[in-house]
Amino acid sequence: MHIVTAKEMYDTDRYAMEEMGLQGHLLMENAGRAVATAIKDQVSEEDQILILVGKGNNGGDGFVIARTLLQQGYSVEVLQIPNDEEVQGDARTHREIYEAFGYGYRRFDSVDSLATLSSRKTVIIDCLLGIGVKGPLRSPYDEIVPHVNQLDAKVISVDLPSGVPADEGVSFEGAIQADYTVVIQYPKTSAFLQHTAPYYGDWKAVDIGLPDHLLRGRNKGCSVWTKSDVVASLPEREPFSHKGSHGKGLVIGGSIQMPGSVTMTSRAALRAGAGLLTVATVSKVISILASSVTEATFIPLEEQEGRISSVEGIEFGYDGVAIGMGMGRHREGKELLEKVLKLSESPVLIDADGLYALKGYLSEVKSRSYPTIITPHPGEMAHLLDVSIPELLEKPFHYSRQFASRYGVHVVLKGAFTLVTTPDEKQWVHTTGNVGLAKGGSGDVLAGMLLAMVMQPQTVELALNNGVWLHGSTADLLTEQAHSTYDLLATDLIDGLSKTYRTI
């Protein structure tokens, strides 16, 4: 499923209208009818529906929705916010068609009369503002929106909750808090940002018949990674393959203070399908690990104060390397990482403490001939970028693209919407996973799953997307069945992965 900016949406609309003859009022008819069909799943014939219509094309959608629902026997009233003359173009055409059917509408005069009208309604359909919103809400929207937000009625927004901008990095003040949003054709970026997504409530995108090929051709496009993508791309195992064909992986990390993280990464890598796994860590961690990661082999490394101080002794002939989990942050970190990046003739995934070591070596990463993958959470990413966490979260798509292309790395920016970005700035958003994952260790498990994935016969971008999907879906499956979002442990994900694999 494509994700678009406001500009991409307008460009697609324009192309359909100007190059393909799909006129604006036809698109609006398609949009209104598709939205009305989706709304019918959210309301009943007993509901008293009020449609709020703004001056732009989002308001025009409202007249099509009203006509469609009235024709099908629903109780609908329409309140148009602007004056009659302010409604122009396709929206005006559809108001005229609506009236030609013999249906009437009211005009907004004050919030008091809106209060009287809305007090009898059980459903409000918000067609006030769409992707054309600019800046903070102006009068009278700045009074209407807070009024709607305090009603008990169910609020359904059309395209996006009025007031919420389509794009990232755009400030706004006040917006409709929807219970449900019917998105027109493609979800907009704001449906995947921590500070704007909650305004949408649950959402669904409806097809209005726009041509898809413009977006398919985008070289820097963004999409949602879905189960069907996993089913289509996860490599099947060849009947005559052997353990070597399933990837020989190396995990470097752990310290006496943090032996658990490397244990989880290793077990997750094996469970996710790594053929052979070696763990390079300090001797005391090996003695802790050996009984819980029985399938792995070990390389004891030199240590200082319980932390790895050298990677001497590792023969770098692996199909994939993961480094950083539980390694601790110390001066030698940069040197260790530098050696690993130079000597590894395979993808290297850098997580956790490895990311702090990476900061001093960033400028040289681009010259590697093999893929480099970083898996930061927002705190680690903000540190690498030298920006604050709120700044990063305002524009995570932008910052990930900028970082990935500048340093030639694959970025897996973790969070409620994990974002995968390639060095050539292709992006995917993940909607699997839930708050049960917000617990120490979930990231270590993800690192292991990703290590296993990059060693399978698939491109790095497929591997990362499939790995993030498997991780998030396992959390979803476990919290639907055996666990709650309180009790889910990172280690549950490792065993739970078996269930997820069986669903595909």
Ligand SMILES: NC(=O)C1=CN([C@@H]2O[C@H](COP(=O)(O)OP(=O)(O)OC[C@H]3O[C@@H](n4cnc5c(N)ncnc54)[C@H](OP(=O)(O)O)[C@@H]3O)[C@@H](O)[C@H]2O)[C@@H](O)CC1
């Ligand atoms: N053919 C198509 O394109 C299709 C489009 N479709 C639909 O159209 C929607 C986009 O339509 P749009 O471009 O008319 O924008 P939209 O948000 O409805 O209105 C913008 C107007 O609102 C005003 N305004 C802006 N900011 C404001 C603020 N802060 N506070 C107060 N007022 C504010 C501003 O007016 P101004 O006051 O600046 O004169 C501006 O003119 C899209 O989301 C989808 O639903 C579908 O039907 C499919 C076909």
Ligand SMILES: Nc1ncnc2c1ncn2[C@@H]1O[C@H](COP(=O)(O)OP(=O)(O)O)[C@@H](O)[C@H]1O
């Ligand atoms: N609220 C949330 N919803 C969905 N996934 C989440 C949420 N919070 C965290 N996660 C996921 O959990 C993992 C946490 O990783 P990380 O912060 O590195 O954990 P740790 O370092 O403790 O192992 C990431 O995969 C992240 O996407």
Ligand SMILES: [K+]
């Ligand atoms: K809206």
